[in-house]
Amino acid sequence: MNRVVVVGAGPAGLAAASAAAELGVEVVLVDAGAKLGGQYFRQDALARGDRFALPLAVEHVANASVWAVEPVEGGHRVHVRIGEADDPSRTGRVLETRALVLATGAYDRAVPFPGWDLPGVFTAGAAQAMAKGQGVAVGDRVLVAGTGPFLLPVAVALAAAGARVVEVAEANAPVAGWLSRPRGAAAGTRRFPELARYAGMLARHRVPYRTRTAVVAAHGSDSVAAATVARLAKDWTPVPGSERRVEVDAVAVGFGFTPQLELAVAARCRIEGGFVAVDATQGTSVPGVFAAGELTGIGGAELAASEGAVAGAAAAKRLGAVVEPPLGAMARVRSGRRFAAALAAAYPVRPGWTGWVRDDTVVCRCEEVPLGRLLEAVDERDLWGVRPLKLASGAGLGMCQGRVCGANVAELVGLDDGVFARRRIAAPLRLGELAGAASTAEEAGGSPASRADQSFGQDLG
Amino acid sequence: MRVRWDGVEVEAREGQTVAGVLMGLGVRSWRTTRGAQRPRGLFCGIGVCFDCLVKVNGVPDVRACRRVVADGDDIRPQSGAELPS
Ligand SMILES: Cc1cc2nc3c(=O)[nH]c(=O)nc-3n(C[C@H](O)[C@H](O)[C@H](O)COP(=O)(O)OP(=O)(O)OC[C@H]3O[C@@H](n4cnc5c(N)ncnc54)[C@H](O)[C@@H]3O)c2cc1C
Ligand code: FES
Numbered sequence: 001m002n003r004v005v006v007v008g009a010g011p012a013g014l015a016a017a018s019a020a021a022e023l024g025v026e027v028v029l030v031d032a033g034a035k036l037g038g039q040y041f042r043q044d045a046l047a048r049g050d051r052f053a054l055p056l057a058v059e060h061v062a063n064a065s066v067w068a069v070e071p072v073e074g075g076h077r078v079h080v081r082i083g084e085a086d087d088p089s090r091t092g093r094v095l096e097t098r099a100l101v102l103a104t105g106a107y108d109r110a111v112p113f114p115g116w117d118l119p120g121v122f123t124a125g126a127a128q129a130m131a132k133g134q135g136v137a138v139g140d141r142v143l144v145a146g147t148g149p150f151l152l153p154v155a156v157a158l159a160a161a162g163a164r165v166v167e168v169a170e171a172n173a174p175v176a177g178w179l180s181r182p183r184g185a186a187a188g189t190r191r192f193p194e195l196a197r198y199a200g201m202l203a204r205h206r207v208p209y210r211t212r213t214a215v216v217a218a219h220g221s222d223s224v225a226a227a228t229v230a231r232l233a234k235d236w237t238p239v240p241g242s243e244r245r246v247e248v249d250a251v252a253v254g255f256g257f258t259p260q261l262e263l264a265v266a267a268r269c270r271i272e273g274g275f276v277a278v279d280a281t282q283g284t285s286v287p288g289v290f291a292a293g294e295l296t297g298i299g300g301a302e303l304a305a306s307e308g309a310v311a312g313a314a315a316a317k318r319l320g321a322v323v324e325p326p327l328g329a330m331a332r333v334r335s336g337r338r339f340a341a342a343l344a345a346a347y348p349v350r351p352g353w354t355g356w357v358r359d360d361t362v363v364c365r366c367e368e369v370p371l372g373r374l375l376e377a378v379d380e381r382d383l384w385g386v387r388p389l390k391l392a393s394g395a396g397l398g399m400c401q402g403r404v405c406g407a408n409v410a411e412l413v414g415l416d417d418g419v420f421a422r423r424r425i426a427a428p429l430r431l432g433e434l435a436g437a438a439s440t441a442e443e444a445g446g447s448p449a450s451r452a453d454q455s456f457g458q459d460l461g
Numbered sequence: 462m463r464v465r466w467d468g469v470e471v472e473a474r475e476g477q478t479v480a481g482v483l484m485g486l487g488v489r490s491w492r493t494t495r496g497a498q499r500p501r502g503l504f505c506g507i508g509v510c511f512d513c514l515v516k517v518n519g520v521p522d523v524r525a526c527r528r529v530v531a532d533g534d535d536i537r538p539q540s541g542a543e544l545p546s
Binding site: 032034039044045046047084085086087088107108110117118119120121122123125126127128129130133134135136138222223260365366367368398399400403404428 | 474475476477478480481484485489490494495496497499500501502503504505506507508509510511512514517520522523524526527528529531
C-alpha cells in the first residue's frame with residue numbers, strides 16, 4: 001500500500017512518476033507498451049534502448065495491461081497482466097496502493113463515412129504511430145482528413161516516412177475560431193512555433209491544406225483506391241456539387257480524441273462532460289485516486305506533463321511525503337487549460353457530419369451495424385437508454401466495447417455518450433487467463449474473482 | 462529474425478509489431494469479419510478498436526498492432542468468428 005502506482009507512461013504518467021519519486025516515495029509505473037513515452041513521445045520501436053531515464057525509486061513495469069481497478073479498505077487494488085500482447089502465457093500481478101495516479105491518455109475519434117470500414121482507412125493516430133514507432137507509411141498516396149492541429153504532425157510524419165500526402169482536409173475554419181478566443185490562443189503561444197514548423201514543412205512538401213473540407217467517402221472493393229472530398233458549410237453539411245475525387249490508397253482520419261476512461265470509471269471517479277473531474281491537485285472525486293493528462297481534458301503533451309507533475313506531488317503527499325505545493329506546475333496547468341478550451345472551441349465536431357452517413361454505412365465496426373439498423377432499433381423500441389439500444393441494434397456490443405462507435409452512435413441517436421464508457425474490463429483477458437487471475441487476486445487477500453467473472457465478456461450496460 | 466506469414470517465411474526486425482511486419486510487406490488486410498466476411502486490417506493502431514485481429518502461433522484474436530514479433534512466430538490470417546481461447 002505504501003507506494004504510488006501510476007498507470008500510463010505517456011507525458012502525464014512519466015511526469016507523475018518522476019515527481020513522486022523525487023519526493024522520496026516508491027513508485028510503480030505500469031504501461032501496456034514495451035517502451036516509455038505514450039503517444040506523444042512514442043519511441044522508434046526498432047531502435048535499441050530507451051530514451052527516457054527515470055529516477056531509481058521508480059519501478060517501470062512494461063508490457064503490462066491493467067484490466068481492473070478495485071476499491072479495497074484504505075486504497076485500491078490494481079490488477080495487471082504482464083507479457084506479450086494478448087498471449088495466454090501472460091502472468092498476473094496485483095498492486096495495492098493508497099495513492100493511484102491514472103494517466104491512461106486518449107485515442108482518436110473517427111466519425112463514420114461510406115467506405116470507412118475498408119482496409120486503407122486508418123485513424124490519424126494509427127498513421128502517426130506506424131510512422132514514428134514502426135517506420136512504415138500507411139500508404140503511398142495518403143489523404144489526411146478530420147479536424148484539429150494534430151493533423152499537421154501526422155501529415156509531416158507520413159511525408160517523413162516516404163508517403164505522398166495529397167491533401168490535408170480540415171473540416172473547421174480554425175483561424176476564425178482561434179481569433180474569437182484570444183486569451184486561450186495567447187495561452188498556447190508556446191505551441192505556435194511547433195505548429196508553424198509543421199505548416200512550413202507541409203508547404204515545402206507542397207501539401208495543400210484546405211479548410212472546411214472533409215472526406216465524405218472512400219472507394220474500393222477490398223481496399224481503398226480513391227476517396228471523395230467535399231466542401232462543407234459552417235455546420236459541416238457537405239456543399240452539394242463540391243465533391244472531388246482524389247486518387248489515394250490510404251486515408252488517415254482524426255476528429256479529436258476520446259479519453260480512455262474505463263479505469264477511472266472502475267474506480268468510481270466522477271465523470272463530467274466526458275472527462276474525469278479533478279480538483280486543483282488533480283484529485284478525483286475518489287480519495288486516493290488522481291488523474292492526469294488527456295483523461296481530464298484534451299490539451300496536448302505539455303498540459304499532460306504539467307498535470308502529471310501536480311498529480312505525482314499530491315500522490316506523494318498522501319503517502320506522508322513533505323511537499324511544497326508545486327506552484328509552477330499548477331500555474332502551467334491553468335494556462336494549459338485555457339489553451340485546451342480554445343482548442344475545443346476552434347475544432348469542435350459539428351453536427352453536419354451525420355449528413356454524409358448513409359443507411360448502409362457501418363456505424364459500429366465490430367458488430368457491422370449499419371446506420372439503417374441502428375435507426376430501426378430506435379424507432380421500434382422505446383428508447384429507454386443505452387442498454388436496450390445496444391441490445392436491439394447490436395451497436396457497442398463488440399470487442400472494442402463501444403470505444404470506437406460510442407460517441408458517434410450517441411450523437412446519431414441523440415443520447416449522452418458518457419454512458420457508453422461504462423465498461424468493466426479495461427483490457428481484454430482470455431478465458432484461461434481469467435481463471436488464473438482469480439487465484440492471484442485471492443492470494444492478495446480478496447475475492448474479486450466472482451465479480452470479475454460476472455463482468456467478463458460482453459458488457460451490456 | 463524470421464517469422465512466417467501465411468506459411469511463407471519473411472524477414473522481421475526486433476521491435477516490429479505484427480502490423481509493422483505485415484504493412485511493411487504491403488499487406489493491408491489479414492482478417493475477415495464474422496458477419497459479412499469483409500476484409501479488415503489496421504485501424505486505430507494503438508490497441509483500442511480490435512479490427513486488426515490475427516492468429517499468432519495458433520492463438521486467434523491477437524491484436525496485430527500491439528503484438529511484438531518473436532523469432533519463429535507463425536502468423537496467419539483470421540477469418541470470421543474464432544472460438545474463444
Ligand atoms: C495514436 C496517437 C498518436 C498521437 N501522436 C501525437 C503526436 O505525435 N503529437 C501530439 O502533439 N499529440 C499526439 N497525440 C495526442 C496525445 O494524446 C497527447 O499529446 C499526449 O500524448 C497525451 O499524454 P497522456 O500522458 O495523457 O497520454 P498518452 O501519451 O496517451 O499515454 C497513455 C499511456 O497509458 C497507457 N495505458 C492506457 N491504458 C492502459 C491500461 N489499461 N494498462 C496499462 N497501460 C495503459 C498507454 O499504453 C499509453 O502509453 C497522439 C494521440 C494518439 C491517440
Ligand atoms: S488497430 Fe485497433 S486494435 Fe489494432
